Amino acid sequence: MSSVTVDYLPIFIQFCVAIGFVVFVMLVTHLIGPKRSSKVKDASFECGIEAKGNARTPFSVKYFLTAILFVLFDVEVIFMYPWAVNFKGFGWFGFVEMTLFLGLLLIGFLYIVKKGALEWEE
């Protein structure tokens, strides 16, 4: 067995243990857990109320929009991190560059605010 394979053996074992644990617990609860079902218990309900209508109704995409905007500003932080670590090394040049970058992003942010993408209630 080559050394590379041996190196990864612990990961493989851990993987097997993780999967094995899930399978084991599911099997055990399934086999030895008590099974008592009644008509009332089997009825479908939601928050204690009987389910009504179709689940596939159109819903607001605001969460989606917020998630996308979050990704945008998340990426910005990824850029800032290495800059912050080497802050002294980059000096004023780096500072100006970063300010420029943040300024450009800020324009984008202003655009979002102006478009009303962050207004939750309409």
Add this chain to the structure above:
Amino acid sequence: MTEQYFSGLRIELFLTMLILALLVGKVLAIKQNPIGTLTLISVFLISSIGISFMQNESGYLFGTMFRTNSTILFEKAILLAGTFIVFMLGFEWMKKQKHFLEFCMLLLSTLLGMCFMISSGNFLMFFLGLELATIPLAALASFDLDEKKSSEAGMKLILSSAFASAILLFGISFIYGTTGSVSFDTIASAIDGNNVQKFGFICILTGFAFKISAVPFHFWTADVYEGAPVAITSYLSVVSKGAAIFVLMPVLYHAFGRMSSTYIPALILLSTVTIITGNLFALRQKSMKRFLAFSTVTQAGYLLLGITGNNTEAGASVVYFMLIYIFSNLGAFTVVSILQNRTGRDDIGVYKGLYKTNPTLSMVLLLALFSLAGIPPAAGFFGKLFLLSSAAGAGYYVAVIIASVNMVVSLYYYLNIVKMMFVDEPEITIEKLKPAVTEQISLFICCCGILVIGFIPAIYEYIYNLSAAI
């Protein structure tokens, strides 16, 4: 040092400045009038074309990330010219849009992505450029908010290009795994053409084939072209495809130069299948946009055939053909756009008897279709001639014969439309249409391009010398 960056990146900087200016204008809510915006964009685009011809030194920037030389700058000038014409031909539709500024910004950012893509000397840079060029295009394709077909087009475009990008990345990862680099230079010297690299290469070629809609990866083309607004359809068929073709050449010739025994058969197979299938599907289209979609699929086949020549002449002939193709295809699309804007229809029936009511438009469409079909007085003939002769020069006679036979087949459907316009009785009555000024500019540029380029041999020589100088 700094000047080198400014001069190497000048077109990209220009485009970035333009996009920023539009964005700032939007944020500050400066009183916008579409004509003013269009003028600003035109000035920027035309001056970018101008500066792309000045002082062309070749070299690398940012390590091996960004490559520039006179051929690349000429290719960028072609794309800029194409975008300018697209703005002209689609302006009548654009100015009615509520989000006109956003439309311009998105369109220009795809152009910026394409510029970076053409200039890439590294697969990472290439991929970034590709994504910047693709994602806004999906938003643009679904820009017609009232049209259900438009959203469908956007969805199909984003899904199929995501799929293509995934396959492309998969291929790049194999190449990276076996050569230890993503830079074209290092790959070129480290590659030895073993089976893993062949597999990776085929994946990369698949990604490219998606972008230039070569058969069997063309399924998205017709639906997206039909649903998207005409401006975007023409942009997709010319500028977007051109960028992919331009970047395919250095990737093949340079990075995979040692694997020519692998890529030439693959290209020949792709191109013959593409030409035949594109032709057969174009024969039975009823919608003009779908018809032009399959026509561009066929043209992509000819371009691929030209690339198989594998030398400077092949490169020059592809660039030359793209230059002509921009004018011919955009000329046809301008007429389609005018008719669709005024009549709301794009089926072939609208064109019946068009000559009786609109002789000028018919003549332009005739010229554009002649050029696409490759009938001598139009420039398209010379473009196809050089493509086929570069493939024939490398000795791929069977493929060249298949392509030539298919050119004859394609005459049928191109001339069928010409016959409808000039011979048939009108199906619906169209009054005499008066193209807007922007559309007139687009028609004029396209006609000049089609008529003039073929008759000035200096243009081909110029392109050839640019390619040879590298």
